[in-house]
Amino acid sequence: MTPRSFKVTLAAALFAAVSVNTSALAQKQYDPGASDTEIKIGNIMPYSGPASSYSLIGKTQAAYFRKINDGGGINGRKINFISYDDGFSPPKAVEQARRLVEGDEVLLIFQSLGTQSNSAIQKYMNAKKVPQLFVASGATKWGDPKNFPWTMGWQPNYQSEGRVYAKYILQHYPNAKIAALWQNDDAGKDQMKGLRDGLGERADMIIADASYEVAEPTLDSQIARLRNSGADLFVSWTTPKAAAQAIRKIAELGWKPVYFIGNTSSSVASVLRPAGFENAKGVLSSAYLKDPADPAWKDDAGVKEWSTFMDKYLPDGDKTDTNTVYGYAVAQTLVQVLKQCGDDLTRANVMRQAASLKDFRIGMLLPGISITTGPNDFFPIEQLQLMQFDGQAYKLMDGVMTGEIGGKQD
Template sequence: MSGYSTRARTWLGLAALMGAMLAAGHALAEAKYGPGTSATEIKVGQTIAHSGPASAYGRLGQAEAAYFKWLNETKGGVNGRKITFISRDDAYQTPKAVENVRALVENDEVAVVFGNLGTPINMAVRPYLNAKKVPLLFIAAGSSAFNDPKNYPYVMGWQPSLHDEAAFYAKYILRTKPDARIGVLYQHDDFGKDLLSGLKDGLGDKAGKMIVSAQSFQASDPTIDSQMVILKNANVDVLFLFAYAKQCAQALIKRSDLDWKPMTFLHLGSASIGSTFKPAGLDRSAGVLTAGFRKDPDDPQWKNDPVVQWYFTWMKENMPGADATDSMYSSGISYAMALEHVLKMAGDNLTRENIMKQASNIKDYQNPFLLPEGRINTTPDNHAVITYMKLQKFNGKGWEFVD
C-alpha cells in the first residue's frame, strides 16, 4: 500500500474493518432461535410410560436418551449444538401426560416434544401443542388422526397409521381366507378402536358377517383371560390382537393354554421378539403374523446387516445393562435418528416454525433401521412418515416375509 496516502490508507483500513463487522453481523443474523434453542443447545421434551401397564415402551425413551447422550459426546450434538433431552414418566395416564407436556413447554421451554407414547395420550396433548405451535414429532402412536396437517400442522406421527395397518390385514384375509370367522381383542381406547375401525373398513360389506366377536379390555386390566375364552367359544379361526406388548404376550400364553390355534395377527407396534414373544414363549408365538416395516435386531435374517451389527456394538458400549435383542431399543434409536435428521435440515434456523417446516419436507430419507425398501417422504399436506409395510410371519426364531 506504499502508493497510497496516509489518509487513503486510513480510509481503506476503516472500510475493511466496517466490511468485516458487517459480514460478522450478517453471519450472526443468519442464525435464528426460538424457545429451547441457542448457539449451544436444543431442548427436546417427551412424556412416556417409564412405569405402569405400558412400561415396556419406556425403553424407547431410555434408548433415545442414550442416543442423544452419545450424539453429544461423539459428534458435539447436531450442527454444534448439544441435545438436552427431558423425558418425563406418565405411567400411561393421560392426565399425568397432559401435566408433563405443559411443564415441558411452560417451565422447561423445550423446542420440540418428541416420541410420546400412546394414541389417547397424544390425542389429549395435541390441541395444546398445536395451539402453542410446538412441534409434536415422531410419536409412538399410529392413529390416522395424527396425519391431519390441515387442522394440526404441528403434529406428526411415525409408524404406519393404525387404520391402514388393519386394512392391510383385511386385504390379505379377503384374498386368502374369505370365509374366516374373525375375533378381535382390542384395547378400549382410541388406539384399539382405530385398529378395529380399519379392519372393518378393509373388510367392507363383509365385516358384519366375518367379525363374529370383538372383545375389549382396559390397559390397566390385570389379565385378558376371560376375553380370550369368549373368543375361542365363538369358534374364531382368525384372531386379531390389537394390544400392546404385555397383553399380546398374555393372549399368546392363554391361546396356548386353551389349545387353540387360530391364524393370529399382532399389532405391528407389539411385534417384538424381545418384548412380546420371549415373555410369551417363542414356541407359543410361532406362526404369528404382522405388518413389518423395520429390522428386528433379534431376527437372524438381519445378523449381517451393517446397522444391526453397529447396533449391538453400540448397545454394549452405551447401554450395557439392557437386553439388546429387545427391538424397543432399536426402535427408540431409529426415532432419535429421524429427529437428528430433521434438526440437521433445520441448520441455523432453529425456530419451532422452521423445525416443523423441515419435518414436513423430508425427501427420500432412508432411516437405517427401516426395511431396505422403505423411504420417508413428507409434505406440508401429508404428514404420513412410514408408509411401506410387508406382511411377515414369525417362525419361532425370526421373521419370514409372506407373499
C-alpha cells in the same frame, strides 16, 4: 474517474452488498429451548404403569442423543433430552407437557408415547404452537396438518396396518371367520376401522370382537368368549403385556386360530418370550424395521451400526427387544430434521423441516421402505411387510405392502 478506478469501486460496492446479504442470511434465529450451545428436547414416556415395557424406547433415545453429543452435537449444539414419566396416564401426561413447555421451556416435545396421552395434550401443544413431533403412536389423528399443524406421527398408522392385514386375509383366507380383541381407546378403534375398511364388503367376516381396558388384570373372559364364537382367525390389538397374556390363554384353551398381533406388540423380548415361544409359534404381524435377531441381517451394515451403538451406549439394553430399534430409528429421524434446521431453530422451522423429508433412508428400515413427508402429508411411513414367528425368530413374508388411507390404498 478512470475505468480502472470505477471497476475497483464497483467491485467494492458489490462485495459490501454481498457481505450484508450473507450476514442477513446467516443470522441465527431461536425460539425457547434453543441457543448457540444447546437444543432442549422434551419427552413423555411410561417408565411406570401397565405400558412400562415401552420405556426402553425413551432409554434408547437418551442413549442415542448421548452418542450425538459425543460427536459434537448438531451443528455445534448439544442435545439436552428431558424425559418425564406419565405412567401411561393422560392426566399425568398433561401435567408433564405443561412442565416441559412452561417450566423447562423445551423447543419441542418428541416421541411422547401413547394414543390417549397424546390425545390429551394435542390441543394444548397446538395452542402453544410447540411441535408435538413424531408421536409414539400410530393413531391416524397425528396426520391432520389442516387442524393440528404442530402434531406429526412417525410410524405406520393403525388404520394402514389394519388395511394391510385385511388385504392379506382376503388373499389367503377368504373364507375365514374373524374374531378381534382391541384396546378400548382411540388406538383400538383406529385399528378396527382399518381392518373393517380393508375388508370392505367382506367386513361381515368379523363374527365377534371384544374390547378391554388397559388396567384389566387379565383377558381370560374376552379370550374365552371369542374362542366360543367359532372364529378360526384371531386379530389382537393390545399393549405388550396384554398380548403376552392373550397368547398364553389361547394356548391354554387349545384354540389354534390363524393369529395376527399388532406390530406395536410384536416384540420377541417383551411379548413372545414371556408368552412362551412354543405358544407363539405361527403368530403373524408386520414390520417396517429390521429385526436384529433375524439371521438374515447378520451381515447388514445398518444392523452392525446399531449393534455397535448398543454395545457402547446401551450395554444393558436387550438386543432382542425391537423397541430399541424403534427408539434408535426415530431418534435418527429427529437428528436429520434438526440438521436441516441449520441456524433457524424456531418451532415453525422445525415443523417445516419435518414436513420436508424426501425418501429419507436410515439403516434399520426394511429394504423398500423410506420416510417421506410434505406440507399436506404428515404420515412419514406408510409401508409394512408381513412376518411370521417360526418359534425362534420372525421370518419376513411376501413383499412390502401399503395400506394408505384417504382413498390412496393400492
